[in-house]
Amino acid sequence: MIVFAPIIIPLLFIILSLSVAKASKKVQQTVFLSGNIITIGVAISILTTVLKEGIIVAQAGAWEAPFGITIVADTFSAIMLTLTSITVAVVSLYSLAWRENNLNTPVFYALIFGLQMGMNGAFVAGDLFNMYVWFEVMLLSSFVLISYGSDKKQLKGTLKYVSMNLVSSFFFVAGIALLYGKTGTLNMADLAYRVREMGPELDIFAPSALILMGFAIKSAIFPFFFWLPDSYHTPPLPISALFSGTLTKVGVYSMIRFYALIHVPGDSFFTQMFLFIASTTMISGVLMATSQFEVRRLLSFHIVSQIGYMILGLGLFTKLALTGAIFYIIGHCIVKTNLFLLSGIAYKITGTFDLKKSGGLMKHKPFIAVLFFISAMALVGIPPLSGFFGKFMLLKAGVESQEFIHVASALFVSFLTLFSMVKIWNESYAKPIPEEIINQGFKFGKAPKQLIASSVLLVLITISLTVGSKFIIDTCATAADQLLNVDAYINAVLHI
Amino acid sequence: MNTTLLQLAAKFIRSIMLVASVFILLRGHNAPGGGFIGGLLASAGIVIYTIAFYSLPLLSKTLRTIAPLRIVGLILALGSGILGLIFGESFLHAQWFKLNIPILGTIDLSTPLLFDIGVYLAVIGVMVMVILLLMEDRKWN
Numbered sequence: 001m002i003v004f005a006p007i008i009i010p011l012l013f014i015i016l017s018l019s020v021a022k023a024s025k026k027v028q029q030t031v032f033l034s035g036n037i038i039t040i041g042v043a044i045s046i047l048t049t050v051l052k053e054g055i056i057v058a059q060a061g062a063w064e065a066p067f068g069i070t071i072v073a074d075t076f077s078a079i080m081l082t083l084t085s086i087t088v089a090v091v092s093l094y095s096l097a098w099r100e101n102n103l104n105t106p107v108f109y110a111l112i113f114g115l116q117m118g119m120n121g122a123f124v125a126g127d128l129f130n131m132y133v134w135f136e137v138m139l140l141s142s143f144v145l146i147s148y149g150s151d152k153k154q155l156k157g158t159l160k161y162v163s164m165n166l167v168s169s170f171f172f173v174a175g176i177a178l179l180y181g182k183t184g185t186l187n188m189a190d191l192a193y194r195v196r197e198m199g200p201e202l203d204i205f206a207p208s209a210l211i212l213m214g215f216a217i218k219s220a221i222f223p224f225f226f227w228l229p230d231s232y233h234t235p236p237l238p239i240s241a242l243f244s245g246t247l248t249k250v251g252v253y254s255m256i257r258f259y260a261l262i263h264v265p266g267d268s269f270f271t272q273m274f275l276f277i278a279s280t281t282m283i284s285g286v287l288m289a290t291s292q293f294e295v296r297r298l299l300s301f302h303i304v305s306q307i308g309y310m311i312l313g314l315g316l317f318t319k320l321a322l323t324g325a326i327f328y329i330i331g332h333c334i335v336k337t338n339l340f341l342l343s344g345i346a347y348k349i350t351g352t353f354d355l356k357k358s359g360g361l362m363k364h365k366p367f368i369a370v371l372f373f374i375s376a377m378a379l380v381g382i383p384p385l386s387g388f389f390g391k392f393m394l395l396k397a398g399v400e401s402q403e404f405i406h407v408a409s410a411l412f413v414s415f416l417t418l419f420s421m422v423k424i425w426n427e428s429y430a431k432p433i434p435e436e437i438i439n440q441g442f443k444f445g446k447a448p449k450q451l452i453a454s455s456v457l458l459v460l461i462t463i464s465l466t467v468g469s470k471f472i473i474d475t476c477a478t479a480a481d482q483l484l485n486v487d488a489y490i491n492a493v494l495h496i
Numbered sequence: 497m498n499t500t501l502l503q504l505a506a507k508f509i510r511s512i513m514l515v516a517s518v519f520i521l522l523r524g525h526n527a528p529g530g531g532f533i534g535g536l537l538a539s540a541g542i543v544i545y546t547i548a549f550y551s552l553p554l555l556s557k558t559l560r561t562i563a564p565l566r567i568v569g570l571i572l573a574l575g576s577g578i579l580g581l582i583f584g585e586s587f588l589h590a591q592w593f594k595l596n597i598p599i600l601g602t603i604d605l606s607t608p609l610l611f612d613i614g615v616y617l618a619v620i621g622v623m624v625m626v627i628l629l630l631m632e633d634r635k636w637n
């Protein structure tokens with residue numbers, strides 16, 4: 001029953017936060033934060049249950065699979081649930097202290113819970129069409145959130161975001177329709193069973209390609225990434241941080257989940273394609289990032305580049321590679337959110353997102369400089385920080401599978417990532433404020449303590465990923481094992 | 497739009513559409529219809545009435561009475577799922593109750609009906625709110 005909780009709790013809190021609309025700000029904020037904390041609690045209890053007892057399955061409405069809607073939580077889903085609920089909670093804490101863009105309203109709280117409900121639903125969906133519906137729930141909330149405040153530049157970004165996501169939803173649902181016509185089922189376990197049962201007789205190449213393309217647009221990989229840097233830097237900063245940390249990961253999650261189900265040994269087309277896409281995504285993202293001077297745009301291009309690493313794990317498709325990819329998703333989600341939050345803090349202090357116009361943060365606020373340094377190094381993958389483990393496992397898996405070109409490009413991209421992190425460091429932290437800005441009467445602003453506290457929380461999580469790396473890598477390995485061992489998944493859902 | 501013809505018609509149209517919407521809502525279990533379509537019909541009726549008798553006090557009064565419906569609707573829809581969890585085996589598990597009424601005979605009540613009523617109310621709340629707020633914002637009328 002507990003698998004339903006990640007969906008029911010956010011829905012409950014949507015209702016609660018709308019119904020306390022007339023109450024005082026204190027009550028509203030308490031409801032908001034307690035909702036987030038309860039969701040984390042639920043996610044962690046699911047994770048512990050899954051680790052103890054294996055895959056949890058529940059049937060909505062007590063209709064047996066494959067006829068009803070199945071809700072499944074395996075280790076990978078549970079990891080993603082925990083990860084996103086923690087990220088959402090920290091960003092929520094941050095947004096309460098942001099004090100710009102009119103973020104503290106019941107509608108905003110309800111939208112955040114709506115987003116969370118959609119993501120959680122997509123993580124536990126055991127049925128492709130159900131997953132599509134949860135995607136739509138998530139997208140509807142994100143459409144409103146990304147246009148929240150609606151200034152002109154933002155609406156331009158929103159237009160790109162909305163239209164690209166509608167196109168990707170179209171591919172997704174068209175693929176689902178074709179798949180249903182070919183196999184007669186949309187239950188993921190049943191689908192995997194039939195794919196394995198019928199073997200090469202069943203040709204599901206076209207629907208799979210369509211569905212994977214839908215996911216590819218959503219997770220912003222080459223050549224469909226252009227919408228992401230164009231839209232993610234426009235909304236109010238807490239919303240950008242939330243999106244960049246969590247939303248693209250949902251696309252990657254569904255890609256890994258779906259491909260693991262339909263993967264048949266010896267499938268060289270998709271594997272080669274994923275590897276090719278991984279390298280091109282990594283390289284094109286990072287090359288475009290290096291030329292940016294708007295810090296949010298720069299970080300957005302980095303999201304694209306790092307999605308490439310996750311796809312690399314999918315392309316290699318060995319246990320080690322998937323473990324690395326999942327670990328990389330965890331580390332990246334936390335670190336990338338934190339870099340966005342820190343750029344918001346820097347904005348509060350220097351009053352600009354433009355790297356050329358900012359500076360002097362290391363002298364003025366050394367503590368924030370330390371926070372940035374740790375996060376940036378974790379993103380680059382300097383040992384012993386979190387990015388290192390993910391990259392190391394991916395590279396090792398690449399060497400084992402003898403994909404040397406892709407290993408080389410991953411290493412090359414690491415250097416460029418280091419370069420652009422150093423660029424932010426130099427421009428925003430190390431160099432003094434430019435003369436002409438000082439001449440215009442520049443004064444350092446103040447960042448509320450709560451903003452810094454939420455960033456500290458994320459840095460602590462990054463460090464604890466290193467400290468507890470053995471446990472976390474073991475958990476990721478279990479998740480990878482379950483992804484590769486589809487028979488256990490089929491058995492848990494269908495009892496065959 | 498203060499034309500007598502529309503005002504005269506709007507009163508009837510609203511009543512007919514509200515009754516028809518309830519009919520469509522109840523019919524939805526086994527035949528085309530249901531909470532969503534019923535809710536759309538009902539909100540169309542309410543909106544046409546507000547257009548015919550447009551005035552700011554009426555607009556804000558309608559908004560005030562309609563807005564809570566979306567919350568009530570969500571509570572009913574979630575509640576029907578929770579009832580399935582409490583009395584049945586699973587979330588959203590349909591529960592049926594027989595109700596004996598002396599003259600009318602037996603009526604089957606169920607949690608799917610409760611869910612549909614929740615959808616109906618939520619759709620009315622959201623649709624009327626969206627249309628009226630747009631009307632107010634665009635100075636339409």
